Amino acid sequence: MARVWRGVVRTRAGLIRYNMRMEQTLILIKPDAIQKRLTGIILSRFEALGLEIAAAKVVRASEELLREHYANLKGTPFVDGVVKFMMGDYNNLPDHRIYAFVLRGENAVSRVRAALGATNPEKAEPWTLRGQFGCIKDGVMQNAVHASGTPQEAEREIALWFKPEEVLP
Ligand code: TYD
Numbered sequence: 001m002a003r004v005w006r007g008v009v010r011t012r013a014g015l016i017r018y019n020m021r022m023e024q025t026l027i028l029i030k031p032d033a034i035q036k037r038l039t040g041i042i043l044s045r046f047e048a049l050g051l052e053i054a055a056a057k058v059v060r061a062s063e064e065l066l067r068e069h070y071a072n073l074k075g076t077p078f079v080d081g082v083v084k085f086m087m088g089d090y091n092n093l094p095d096h097r098i099y100a101f102v103l104r105g106e107n108a109v110s111r112v113r114a115a116l117g118a119t120n121p122e123k124a125e126p127w128t129l130r131g132q133f134g135c136i137k138d139g140v141m142q143n144a145v146h147a148s149g150t151p152q153e154a155e156r157e158i159a160l161w162f163k164p165e166e167v168l169p
Contacts, residue, residue, distance in 0.1 A: 023108040024054060024167075026157040028146035029099040035091040038133055039099060042145055045115050045129060051105035055158075055167040059098050061086060069160055081140040090137060100161045109154055112147045119143065 005020040027046070029039050061069075066083045073079040088096030103112060117124030121134025121143045134143035148154035158167065 021107050022104065023151050023154065024102050024104045024158060025108045025112050025148045025154045026161060027101040027103055027112065030086065030144055030146060031088040031091040031093050031096065031098065032142035033133060033144040034097060034099065035093060036133065038144060042129060046103055046112065049105065049111050049115065051103040051108055053101055054104045055102035055162050057100055059100050059161065060096060061098050063087065065160065069157065078139060081138065085140045085142060102158055102162060102167050109148055109151050113149065116145055116147050
């Protein structure tokens with residue numbers, strides 16, 4: 001869902017026109033970040049962007065949900081490893097869990113992705129979340145956080161992870 005507000009501000013330098021895209025994005029804090037106790041650090045980065053939390057929960061994601069979430073990876077040699085990783089198998093989590101959030105704010109999708117950095121943590125800029133905290137183990141990228149790549153993806157992913165009534169209007 002993306003709402004666009006257009007407006008004009010009158011300043012001494014003249015009129016400034018603006019387009020504000022209010023967007024929602026799905027965030028998943030992955031098992032590697034949970035094991036390393038990074039949840040607070042990750043959320044503080046998003047708060048500093050001025051984004052609001054519209055939904056939050058602890059999820060024991062089923063294999064079915066994860067395969068649906070990562071439908072774009074179907075047929076790749078690493079999809080099974082990614083699903084196992086997301087189920088906590090590589091991070092010694094006794095009770096496997098993921099922390100899921102819907103964040104909302106101006107241009108939230110692209111701003112959150114910029115804070116994450118590249119998918120491959122070895123290629124992500126060192127000051128991004130994935131650059132700072134990610135690693136690759138057994139061919140699986142343990143990159144700390146998932147965030148939707150586009151507003152369309154966000155809509156699909158939010159509907160997968162949350163019921164409509166769990167997201168603040
Ligand atoms: P993808 O959807 O391509 O990236 P992103 O998470 O940045 O949207 O891939 C999903 C996850 O799969 C990614 O976060 C880490 C993992 N992955 C690998 O382990 N190896 C790979 O070669 C790729 C492309 C992804």
